Amino acid sequence: QQQVKQSPQSLIVQKGGISIINCAYENTAFDYFPWYQQFPGKGPALLIAIRPDVSEKKEGRFTISFNKSAKQFSLHIMDSQPGDSATYFCAARSVSQFYFGTGTSLTVIP
Amino acid sequence: GAGVSQSPSNKVTEKGKDVELRCDPISGHTALYWYRQRLGQGLEFLIYFQGNSAPDKSGLPSDRFSAERTGESVSTLTIQRTQQEDSAVYLCASSLTREVEAFFGQGTRLTVV
Numbered sequence: 001q002q003q004v005k006q007s008p009q010s011l012i013v014q015k016g017g018i019s020i021i022n023c024a025y026e027n028t029a030f031d032y033f034p035w036y037q038q039f040p041g042k043g044p045a046l047l048i049a050i051r052p053d054v055s056e057k058k059e060g061r062f063t064i065s066f067n068k069s070a071k072q073f074s075l076h077i078m079d080s081q082p083g084d085s086a087t088y089f090c091a092a093r094s095v096s097q098f099y100f101g102t103g104t105s106l107t108v109i110p
Numbered sequence: 111g112a113g114v115s116q117s118p119s120n121k122v123t124e125k126g127k128d129v130e131l132r133c134d135p136i137s138g139h140t141a142l143y144w145y146r147q148r149l150g151q152g153l154e155f156l157i158y159f160q161g162n163s164a165p166d167k168s169g170l171p172s173d174r175f176s177a178e179r180t181g182e183s184v185s186t187l188t189i190q191r192t193q194q195e196d197s198a199v200y201l202c203a204s205s206l207t208r209e210v211e212a213f214f215g216q217g218t219r220l221t222v223v
Contacts (some may be wrong), residue, residue, distance in 0.1 A: 034211055043201055043214035044153070089152060096166040097143065098212065100153040
Protein backbone atom coordinates (compact mmCIF):
# COMPACT_ATOMS: atom_id res chain seq x y z
CA GLN A 1 0.00 0.00 0.00
CA GLN A 2 1.47 3.29 -1.10
CA GLN A 3 1.60 5.59 1.92
CA VAL A 4 2.45 8.64 -0.17
CA LYS A 5 0.88 9.09 -3.59
CA GLN A 6 2.72 11.28 -6.06
CA SER A 7 1.68 12.72 -9.41
CA PRO A 8 2.34 13.18 -12.21
CA GLN A 9 4.73 10.35 -13.07
CA SER A 10 6.42 12.55 -15.67
CA LEU A 11 6.32 16.21 -16.50
CA ILE A 12 7.63 18.28 -19.39
CA VAL A 13 7.91 22.02 -18.94
CA GLN A 14 9.28 24.81 -21.07
CA LYS A 15 12.22 26.79 -19.75
CA GLY A 16 10.92 29.62 -17.60
CA GLY A 17 7.67 27.84 -16.82
CA ILE A 18 6.33 26.58 -13.51
CA SER A 19 6.69 22.90 -12.60
CA ILE A 20 4.15 21.55 -10.13
CA ILE A 21 4.33 18.14 -8.49
CA ASN A 22 1.67 16.93 -6.10
CA CYS A 23 1.64 14.45 -3.24
CA ALA A 24 -1.07 13.14 -0.96
CA TYR A 25 -0.97 11.08 2.21
CA GLU A 26 -3.36 9.46 4.68
CA ASN A 27 -1.40 9.00 7.89
CA THR A 28 -1.91 12.02 10.12
CA ALA A 29 1.03 10.91 12.27
CA PHE A 30 3.48 12.06 9.61
CA ASP A 31 5.42 15.00 11.01
CA TYR A 32 7.93 16.06 8.38
CA PHE A 33 7.62 16.32 4.61
CA PRO A 34 10.82 16.63 2.55
CA TRP A 35 11.31 16.76 -1.18
CA TYR A 36 14.32 15.10 -2.74
CA GLN A 37 15.91 15.67 -6.13
CA GLN A 38 17.73 12.83 -7.84
CA PHE A 39 19.97 12.99 -10.90
CA PRO A 40 20.81 9.81 -12.83
CA GLY A 41 23.43 7.73 -11.06
CA LYS A 42 23.26 9.81 -7.91
CA GLY A 43 21.58 9.41 -4.57
CA PRO A 44 18.58 11.60 -3.70
CA ALA A 45 19.51 15.04 -2.37
CA LEU A 46 17.33 17.01 -0.01
CA LEU A 47 15.79 19.96 -1.81
CA ILE A 48 13.36 21.52 0.63
CA ALA A 49 11.22 20.34 3.53
CA ILE A 50 8.23 21.47 5.57
CA ARG A 51 6.59 20.63 8.87
CA PRO A 52 2.79 20.36 9.15
CA ASP A 53 2.40 23.51 11.25
CA VAL A 54 3.41 25.63 8.25
CA SER A 55 1.33 26.15 5.10
CA GLU A 56 4.09 27.30 2.78
CA LYS A 57 7.86 27.35 2.64
CA LYS A 58 9.92 29.05 -0.03
CA GLU A 59 13.61 28.67 -0.81
CA GLY A 60 14.74 30.45 -3.91
CA ARG A 61 12.77 29.13 -6.89
CA PHE A 62 11.37 26.20 -4.89
CA THR A 63 8.17 26.42 -2.85
CA ILE A 64 6.31 23.79 -0.87
CA SER A 65 2.61 24.34 -0.35
CA PHE A 66 1.08 22.27 2.45
CA ASN A 67 -2.63 21.68 3.03
CA LYS A 68 -3.00 19.84 6.32
CA SER A 69 -6.78 19.45 6.16
CA ALA A 70 -6.60 17.95 2.68
CA LYS A 71 -3.49 15.94 3.52
CA GLN A 72 -1.79 17.18 0.41
CA PHE A 73 1.45 18.96 -0.35
CA SER A 74 3.05 20.14 -3.52
CA LEU A 75 6.35 21.35 -4.91
CA HIS A 76 6.41 24.37 -7.18
CA ILE A 77 9.51 25.16 -9.21
CA MET A 78 9.36 28.68 -10.54
CA ASP A 79 11.29 29.79 -13.64
CA SER A 80 12.16 26.16 -14.40
CA GLN A 81 15.60 25.62 -15.94
CA PRO A 82 17.05 22.74 -17.97
CA GLY A 83 19.34 22.02 -15.02
CA ASP A 84 16.24 21.22 -12.96
CA SER A 85 15.64 18.16 -15.15
CA ALA A 86 15.74 15.29 -12.66
CA THR A 87 13.50 12.93 -10.74
CA TYR A 88 11.73 14.43 -7.75
CA PHE A 89 10.49 12.45 -4.78
CA CYS A 90 8.19 13.63 -2.07
CA ALA A 91 8.41 11.91 1.28
CA ALA A 92 6.73 11.81 4.66
CA ARG A 93 8.30 10.76 7.91
CA SER A 94 6.80 8.55 10.57
CA VAL A 95 8.42 7.22 13.72
CA SER A 96 11.27 5.29 12.15
CA GLN A 97 11.22 5.71 8.41
CA PHE A 98 10.55 7.94 5.49
CA TYR A 99 7.82 6.92 3.07
CA PHE A 100 8.57 8.02 -0.46
CA GLY A 101 6.36 8.78 -3.40
CA THR A 102 7.03 6.93 -6.64
CA GLY A 103 8.82 9.90 -8.18
CA THR A 104 8.23 12.44 -10.94
CA SER A 105 10.56 12.66 -13.88
CA LEU A 106 10.85 16.33 -14.79
CA THR A 107 12.19 17.46 -18.16
CA VAL A 108 12.68 21.15 -18.76
CA ILE A 109 12.92 21.95 -22.45
CA PRO A 110 15.26 24.81 -23.40
CA GLY B 111 33.51 12.58 6.30
CA ALA B 112 31.89 15.08 3.99
CA GLY B 113 28.93 12.89 3.20
CA VAL B 114 27.47 9.42 3.36
CA SER B 115 29.82 7.00 1.68
CA GLN B 116 28.74 3.68 0.22
CA SER B 117 30.85 0.86 -1.17
CA PRO B 118 31.13 -0.70 -3.57
CA SER B 119 29.50 1.68 -6.04
CA ASN B 120 28.73 -1.21 -8.35
CA LYS B 121 28.51 -4.94 -7.69
CA VAL B 122 27.80 -7.73 -10.14
CA THR B 123 27.25 -11.11 -8.58
CA GLU B 124 26.06 -14.51 -9.64
CA LYS B 125 22.70 -15.78 -8.54
CA GLY B 126 23.01 -17.68 -5.28
CA LYS B 127 26.07 -15.82 -4.00
CA ASP B 128 26.09 -13.69 -0.86
CA VAL B 129 26.88 -9.97 -1.05
CA GLU B 130 27.79 -7.41 1.56
CA LEU B 131 27.17 -3.69 1.08
CA ARG B 132 28.78 -1.06 3.24
CA CYS B 133 27.63 2.34 4.44
CA ASP B 134 29.73 4.94 6.22
CA PRO B 135 27.36 7.55 7.63
CA ILE B 136 28.20 11.16 8.32
CA SER B 137 30.19 11.36 11.52
CA GLY B 138 27.99 11.92 14.55
CA HIS B 139 24.76 10.89 12.84
CA THR B 140 22.83 8.59 15.11
CA ALA B 141 20.11 7.58 12.65
CA LEU B 142 20.87 5.37 9.65
CA TYR B 143 18.48 4.07 7.00
CA TRP B 144 18.73 1.54 4.19
CA TYR B 145 16.46 1.83 1.16
CA ARG B 146 16.16 -0.12 -2.07
CA GLN B 147 15.40 1.53 -5.39
CA ARG B 148 14.43 -0.64 -8.32
CA LEU B 149 14.86 0.76 -11.80
CA GLY B 150 12.40 3.57 -12.45
CA GLN B 151 10.70 3.14 -9.11
CA GLY B 152 10.53 4.89 -5.77
CA LEU B 153 12.46 4.14 -2.63
CA GLU B 154 11.52 1.09 -0.62
CA PHE B 155 12.35 1.16 3.09
CA LEU B 156 14.45 -1.73 4.36
CA ILE B 157 15.78 -1.01 7.85
CA TYR B 158 16.37 1.84 10.32
CA PHE B 159 18.98 2.13 13.08
CA GLN B 160 18.77 4.75 15.82
CA GLY B 161 21.68 4.85 18.24
CA ASN B 162 21.77 1.78 20.44
CA SER B 163 18.05 1.07 20.13
CA ALA B 164 16.79 -2.11 18.52
CA PRO B 165 16.61 -1.53 14.75
CA ASP B 166 13.35 -1.34 12.86
CA LYS B 167 13.66 -4.27 10.45
CA SER B 168 10.08 -4.15 9.23
CA GLY B 169 11.07 -3.39 5.64
CA LEU B 170 13.41 -6.30 5.04
CA PRO B 171 11.76 -8.33 2.24
CA SER B 172 12.92 -11.78 3.33
CA ASP B 173 15.18 -13.57 5.79
CA ARG B 174 17.92 -13.49 3.15
CA PHE B 175 18.37 -9.83 4.03
CA SER B 176 20.10 -8.68 7.20
CA ALA B 177 21.90 -5.58 8.39
CA GLU B 178 24.19 -4.64 11.21
CA ARG B 179 25.48 -1.44 12.65
CA THR B 180 28.19 -1.07 15.25
CA GLY B 181 27.27 1.78 17.56
CA GLU B 182 26.90 4.94 15.51
CA SER B 183 29.35 4.01 12.81
CA VAL B 184 29.51 1.76 9.80
CA SER B 185 26.58 -0.36 8.70
CA THR B 186 26.61 -3.41 6.47
CA LEU B 187 23.66 -4.81 4.54
CA THR B 188 24.02 -8.50 3.69
CA ILE B 189 21.99 -10.33 1.10
CA GLN B 190 22.35 -14.10 1.16
CA ARG B 191 21.69 -16.41 -1.78
CA THR B 192 21.05 -13.48 -4.10
CA GLN B 193 18.21 -13.67 -6.61
CA GLN B 194 17.71 -11.73 -9.83
CA GLU B 195 14.90 -9.74 -8.25
CA ASP B 196 17.43 -8.37 -5.75
CA SER B 197 18.97 -6.33 -8.57
CA ALA B 198 18.51 -2.69 -7.60
CA VAL B 199 20.30 0.33 -6.21
CA TYR B 200 20.72 0.08 -2.46
CA LEU B 201 20.77 3.49 -0.81
CA CYS B 202 21.95 4.38 2.65
CA ALA B 203 21.03 7.61 4.44
CA SER B 204 21.94 9.10 7.79
CA SER B 205 20.67 11.93 9.92
CA LEU B 206 21.89 13.66 13.04
CA THR B 207 18.80 12.61 14.89
CA ARG B 208 15.45 11.28 13.82
CA GLU B 209 14.02 14.78 13.87
CA VAL B 210 16.11 16.29 11.12
CA GLU B 211 16.72 15.69 7.45
CA ALA B 212 18.39 12.58 6.12
CA PHE B 213 21.32 12.69 3.72
CA PHE B 214 21.74 9.95 1.15
CA GLY B 215 24.83 8.27 -0.22
CA GLN B 216 25.21 7.61 -3.93
CA GLY B 217 24.10 4.03 -3.57
CA THR B 218 25.41 0.63 -4.53
CA ARG B 219 24.10 -0.69 -7.83
CA LEU B 220 23.67 -4.44 -7.42
CA THR B 221 23.22 -6.62 -10.47
CA VAL B 222 22.50 -10.32 -10.01
CA VAL B 223 23.20 -12.37 -13.13
